[in-house]
Structures are given as C-alpha cells and as structure tokens.
Amino acid sequence: MVAYSLRLLALLLLLGAGEGRIRRIRFKGNHHFSNSRLSNILYTSRNELYSPPMVVADSAELVRFYRNQGFPRVEVEPRYLASRNKLIYHIKEGDRLKIKSIRIIGASASDENAILAKIPLKKKSPFTLFGQQETERIIKRYYKDRSYPYVVVNMDTTTQGTEIELTLSVVPGKRAWISSISFSGVAPSEVNPDFLLRTTRLKAGERYSAARLDRASRLLYSTSLFSRVRMNLLTVSSGREDSLDVVFQLTPTKTHAVLVGGGVQTAENEFIPDRLLLSLGWEHLNIFHRGVTLSSEVTLSPTFRGDYETGFEIRNRYPNILPWGLALALSPYWKHRLNRDTINIFTHTLGGEAGIEKDFSDKLRVGLSAQAKQVWQIPKNLPFDETGSTNFLRFSLIYDSRDDFFNPKSGVFFSPYADWAGRPFGGDNDFVRLNAEFRNYLALPFDAVLAWRLRGGLIAPHSGMRYEDISLFEKFTLGGSGTVRALSDRALGPDSILVNFRPNPPDPVTGEVDTTWFFDHYGTLLLLYSFELRTPYMFNNLIGFAFFMDVGMCARDGDNIRDEDRAWGPGAGIRINTPIGPVRIDYAKNALTPYSWEPREIGRIELGFLQAF
Incomplete structure (x- = not known):
C-alpha cells in the first residue's frame, strides 16, 4: 500500500512538473494557410498531455482539410520533441488542383451563361470542396426557381496533372x-x-x-x-x-401584450436625475382574425420642478386590404406639455397620419402617407410663441435585416424619408424635408458587437417662405436620449425658443433682480454619428458593458455652422439583460467642455430601456 502511494505521488509530481505536456504547437511547410487557421482545425491544444492517438486524429483532420482545399497529394507528418515539449506538424502540401475548363451539359445557352456567372467555380480557380457544394446548390436553386423541383446535378472531373476539366450534367426533370x-x-x-x-x-x-x-x-x-x-x-x-x-x-404565438417602460435622465453636467421617463402601451396583432394590428401608447415625462410632457398615440394597420398587396395605416396622436414657473405655459399638439404601405419582402417596406399637425399654446399671444399647423406628404422606406430587435449582432437598418409640406396642401409651413438614418451591426471576436449609426437631415423652405419662418416644432434638434447622450434634450441648434424662465433672488447690495432663461434649440441642417462597442452579456447572461462616442451638429445650413452648433462626447454604460429587452445605464461627457468635479462640468447620466440605436 505504501509503495502504491509513493508511485501515485511520483506520478502526480511528474504531471505537475509539466512532463509530457504540449507547450508549443508549430507547423512547417504550410504556404497557403496561416498557423492560426490550421490550429483551429486541431483537437489538441497547448498545455494538454501529449496523446499519440489524438495527434494521429489531428493529422487526419489536416489531410482532410487540405484535400477539401484542392491539395489531393498532401502529406502530414507529426513529430513530438519530448525534451522541449514541442509538437511539430511537417506538411508537404503538393500541387493544388485548378480548373482548366468548365462544361455544362443539359442546359440551354442562356441558362449556361447565367449559371457560369453565378457559381463560385471558375476557370483557373482552386477546385475546393466548398466550391463544389456551392456550385451544385446554386445550379439546383437556379432550376427550382424556374419551376423544376426535381432537378438533378452530376459533377464529373478529368484530371491532367494539376488541372481539372469539369463537366456539369444537368437533368431538369419535369416542370411543376x-x-x-x-x-x-x-x-x-x-x-x-x-x-x-x-x-x-x-x-x-x-x-x-x-x-x-x-x-x-x-x-x-x-x-x-x-x-x-x-x-x-x-x-x-x-x-x-x-x-x-x-x-x-x-x-x-401570443397576439396581444401590455408594454411597460421607464427610465430617468439628468440634465447636462448633473448627476442627480431631474426627469422621469414613463410609458404604458397595449398592442393586438390579430384584430378580426385578419392580422389587423392595433396598438396604443401613453407616455409621461415629468420633472421634479413640476414641468411635464405627456402624449397618447394610436397605431392601426390593415394588411393586404387594398389591391396589389397594399396595407392601410392610420395613426392619430396627441401631445401635451406644461412649463411651470412664473406663469404656466401649456403646449398642445394634435396630429394624425393616414397612408398606404407595401411590403416587398420581410425586410423592405415602402410607404406613402399624408400627415397633418396643429400646435397651439395657452395662454395665447406669448412673445415666444410656438404655434402653427403643417400639412405634408411623406414618402418613406424601411429596410431592416437585423438578426435581433433587442440585441442585434449583425445586419443593417436603413430608414430614409422625404416630406413635402405646404402648398398645395395648406398649413402655415412650406418646406421640403429630407432625412435618412443608417445603422450597421458587426459581430467581432469574443462575441463583442460594433454598432454604428449615421443620420443626416435637411430642411429647405419653398414658395417664398424663409428659414426663420418655419415653425420650430418642424425643425431638427439634437441632445438627449438616442442622439448626443452627453447633452440635455434639445440642446443643439441655432434657433431657440424660451420654454421657461426663473427670477433669481434680488442682489443684497443693488437690489437688482437677475433672471435665468431656459431655451430649446432647433435647426434645419442635421448630422449625427455614433458608434458603440458592446461586450457580450456576462455573469449568467445578465450584465453587459458598452463604450460609445456620439458626434452631432444641428445648424442653419452648410454656410452658417457655429461652434455652439456642434458637440461630441464619449461615454460608457451598463446593459442589464431582461426578458423584455435590455435596460441601459449610460454616462457621457461633452468633450467640448473641460472635465472637473464641479457640478456644472461633471457629465450626464441616463437610464433607459432598449439600446440607444
């Protein structure tokens, strides 16, 4: 028993010292493929015990890989240097087979030309297994798209040295x-x-x-x-x-749901939240058992000063109710805002949209709609009036190939629209508005994601209207959630409107009273760029992190861009994964202002629901 224990102890010491372990793996003679690509093929990895059967299996995998890449005479010889704990694969690649000619039998001349343009195998290209499989798949799909469900494709080869003469035999079968x-x-x-x-x-x-x-x-x-x-x-x-x-x-699946959202945000250079973001919605996807969708949403955004914004919107869509597969879409809405201070200013917005839409695929939707909007304030005839009406026609397009709505890892989202407002549709505003947003999501190593977004917009008056006469509620603005996160809401733009004012206490010496003014900013030229590096969710798929940069500009036009019309700010955030989407906590700082721990220069925090874009 003692002798057995000593032998076991000696074996454990031997393994602990690293004897028999593979410290390095090298390849020699590989000219067409990198070491990292070949390493990904192996079952064996560094710091594992040397196993001859496993090395033999890895050698067979390397041979199979090379043959699939067009190297039929490849040879692989492994060598293990025990004294150096080093495993070396000596590879003799041999000559690579390339295609000399391609001939298609059983296809018409036009079909042959179309097929040759689609398949990956070309003259002088390597004769790979992937190319063979894709060629067969593409040819079958070509005929199946032309009503031949039973098409058969055979592939014959004639080898002359390192060249392949490829013959593709196509039997379309019966049309169906x-x-x-x-x-x-x-x-x-x-x-x-x-x-x-x-x-x-x-x-x-x-x-x-x-x-x-x-x-x-x-x-x-x-x-x-x-x-x-x-x-x-x-x-x-x-x-x-x-x-x-x-x-x-x-x-x-479930056809109706109740949607609840919430968050908080701070003003620029404030850590203490000053505004709540609340929403409550309901949707039904199958009204009348015909896929008619009906949804409604109530939003409320109060501040701790007593101001608030609220809104109510209904969206109703009737798919395939019109000829040519057209859908009818209706969307009335109402918004209300109170600015409370020395006087209470109530701003009401009432509007609606009616249009037709057509889905050209599961990713592409095109729409044409007529919209109307009326804005009024109480009390009336304020010197900083924000009232008026707009009637316009909108052409819109949405292309969405994202792989996931909540946490996309790949795909594209593209949404441009064009508006013609005013004559001959009436209203107080005559302008053309163009806006487009493009988002792209790229999968990175270690399950990280790079997301970036570019948005641009332009408003130009027509029929004699001037830039300054266009109602502010129709202009662009930047700042706040989903735009430049380092800034407060509606913080960028050359045109401004007084939304609140507050008299300060009288000066104890002079007795003069100073007033603090609060403005919202707007413009007719917009540019926004953001990128965000998102880590995978960790800690039981619960917590993720994001590092981002927002760059924005909101100006009058290209010839009148002021320094105060631009802003950019880096930031970082936490993402909390929930069954109904990620909860987002972001911190951002305006890079154009100095950083310090002073309350007015410390940055901005925002808590919200779903990704910023």
Whole structure:
C-alpha cells in the first residue's frame, strides 16, 4: 500500500512538473494557410498531455482539410520533441488542383451563361470542396426557381496533372405547378385562411418557384403571428409529379401584450436625475382574425420642478386590404406639455397620419402617407410663441435585416424619408424635408458587437417662405436620449425658443433682480454619428458593458455652422439583460467642455430601456 502511494505521488509530481505536456504547437511547410487557421482545425491544444492517438486524429483532420482545399497529394507528418515539449506538424502540401475548363451539359445557352456567372467555380480557380457544394446548390436553386423541383446535378472531373476539366450534367426533370395551398397548426377561427393566402401572394395553378415559396414563408413569419413557419411540398393524391400541394405548418404565438417602460435622465453636467421617463402601451396583432394590428401608447415625462410632457398615440394597420398587396395605416396622436414657473405655459399638439404601405419582402417596406399637425399654446399671444399647423406628404422606406430587435449582432437598418409640406396642401409651413438614418451591426471576436449609426437631415423652405419662418416644432434638434447622450434634450441648434424662465433672488447690495432663461434649440441642417462597442452579456447572461462616442451638429445650413452648433462626447454604460429587452445605464461627457468635479462640468447620466440605436 505504501509503495502504491509513493508511485501515485511520483506520478502526480511528474504531471505537475509539466512532463509530457504540449507547450508549443508549430507547423512547417504550410504556404497557403496561416498557423492560426490550421490550429483551429486541431483537437489538441497547448498545455494538454501529449496523446499519440489524438495527434494521429489531428493529422487526419489536416489531410482532410487540405484535400477539401484542392491539395489531393498532401502529406502530414507529426513529430513530438519530448525534451522541449514541442509538437511539430511537417506538411508537404503538393500541387493544388485548378480548373482548366468548365462544361455544362443539359442546359440551354442562356441558362449556361447565367449559371457560369453565378457559381463560385471558375476557370483557373482552386477546385475546393466548398466550391463544389456551392456550385451544385446554386445550379439546383437556379432550376427550382424556374419551376423544376426535381432537378438533378452530376459533377464529373478529368484530371491532367494539376488541372481539372469539369463537366456539369444537368437533368431538369419535369416542370411543376402548385395544385393547392393550405395551412396547418392554426384554426380558421384564429386566423382567417383568406388573409394567410393573401399574405403569401401565391395562387393555386401558378408555376412552382422555390424563391416565391421562400418569400411566402418569410412574409407569414413577418406578420408576428407565428413563432415558426415550415413549408412542406406534397405530391397530389393523383400521384402526378407535375402538380404539388403546398402546406405551411404554422406555430401560433401570443397576439396581444401590455408594454411597460421607464427610465430617468439628468440634465447636462448633473448627476442627480431631474426627469422621469414613463410609458404604458397595449398592442393586438390579430384584430378580426385578419392580422389587423392595433396598438396604443401613453407616455409621461415629468420633472421634479413640476414641468411635464405627456402624449397618447394610436397605431392601426390593415394588411393586404387594398389591391396589389397594399396595407392601410392610420395613426392619430396627441401631445401635451406644461412649463411651470412664473406663469404656466401649456403646449398642445394634435396630429394624425393616414397612408398606404407595401411590403416587398420581410425586410423592405415602402410607404406613402399624408400627415397633418396643429400646435397651439395657452395662454395665447406669448412673445415666444410656438404655434402653427403643417400639412405634408411623406414618402418613406424601411429596410431592416437585423438578426435581433433587442440585441442585434449583425445586419443593417436603413430608414430614409422625404416630406413635402405646404402648398398645395395648406398649413402655415412650406418646406421640403429630407432625412435618412443608417445603422450597421458587426459581430467581432469574443462575441463583442460594433454598432454604428449615421443620420443626416435637411430642411429647405419653398414658395417664398424663409428659414426663420418655419415653425420650430418642424425643425431638427439634437441632445438627449438616442442622439448626443452627453447633452440635455434639445440642446443643439441655432434657433431657440424660451420654454421657461426663473427670477433669481434680488442682489443684497443693488437690489437688482437677475433672471435665468431656459431655451430649446432647433435647426434645419442635421448630422449625427455614433458608434458603440458592446461586450457580450456576462455573469449568467445578465450584465453587459458598452463604450460609445456620439458626434452631432444641428445648424442653419452648410454656410452658417457655429461652434455652439456642434458637440461630441464619449461615454460608457451598463446593459442589464431582461426578458423584455435590455435596460441601459449610460454616462457621457461633452468633450467640448473641460472635465472637473464641479457640478456644472461633471457629465450626464441616463437610464433607459432598449439600446440607444
């Protein structure tokens, strides 16, 4: 027993000293692929015990990798230097096979030219396994999109030294038509079958097309009525191969919800929150069992001084109610603001929008709408009046390929719009307004994400109106949540309006009374750029971090840009992952003002719901 214990102790000491462990892994003779790429193929890693069977398996993986990349005569010889704890893979790559010619049999001349332009295998390109697989997939998809569901593709090769003569044989098979379209997993009493059929944009009797069927699946999923959409193709009961039954298997999801949001924010260079951000909403995605959406939202944003802003908005959308797959969208709203001090100033905004929309895919929506807005104040005839009406026509586009709404890691969001206000639609404002926002999300190593956003806007008067005559509530503004986070709300812009004032205590010597004035700022030229580096969620997928920079400008025009019309500020924040979206806590500092611990120069904190962009 003592002898066994001594042997076990000696073995533990030997392992602890690092004998038999692989300290370094090297490759020699690899000219086409880097060491890091080859290391990712291995099962063995540094600081593991040397295992001959594992090294043999790794050698086989390297051979398989090289052959898939067009090196049929590759040789791999591993060597382990025990004295140096070093593992070396000696690689003899050999010659790489390249394509000398490509010939397609069974395709028309026009189809052959189209296929050759699409496939990754080209003359003089390496003959790789990925290229072979993608070539076969692309050719099959090419014919399936042209009503040939049973297409067969064969690939033959003739090798002459290091060159490959490639022959692609295509057998299209029979063309097919759609005999019927049906839906399973959802009862007609839950979702009207006619609505589902109109959503797919398919018709019984049309030619089979894989592209159209894929688009139909995406359109069904984009209704947000289903958590899963699967499509099956069945031969009709007669057994004819040229007729197919299309069955969509649908998994319903919840169609109504209550939405609650909240947050706080501080003024610029203040750490103590001065404003609450509250919202309460309700939505239903399947009114009348036809995918009609109805949602409403109430917002309230009070300050601790007694001021507040509140609003109420209703959004109603009727999909596929008009010809050509057009949807009808309606959205009335009301906003109310109180500035409380020496006098109480009430500002009311009443408006609405009615328009048509068309979904060209699950990612692209185009709209045309008419909007009207009326703003008035109580008491009337103030010297700093903010009243008027605007009627305008808007053309808008939304393209959204983000992989996730709450925490996107890849994809693009693009949303431009153009407005024509005033004549011949009436109202107090005559202008053209252009605005566009582009967001991009890039996945980085270690599950980090780089998100960046660029927004630009321009307002130009027409029909004799001057810049200064355009109502301020139609102009751009920057500062606050979702824009330049280092600034207070509506802090940038050459045009300003007095929103509050407060007389200070009389001077004890002179008796003079000084007044503090509070302004909102606006402009007709806008530029905003932000980027944000987001870490993955850690600590049981709960906490994440963000580091960001916001740069903004709001001016009159390109020839009149003042220093005070620009601002930029770095910042950092915490993201708390919740089932209903991330909670965001951000700190940012205006870089154009000096940093110190003085209360007026310390920065700004903001707590909100969802990502800033």
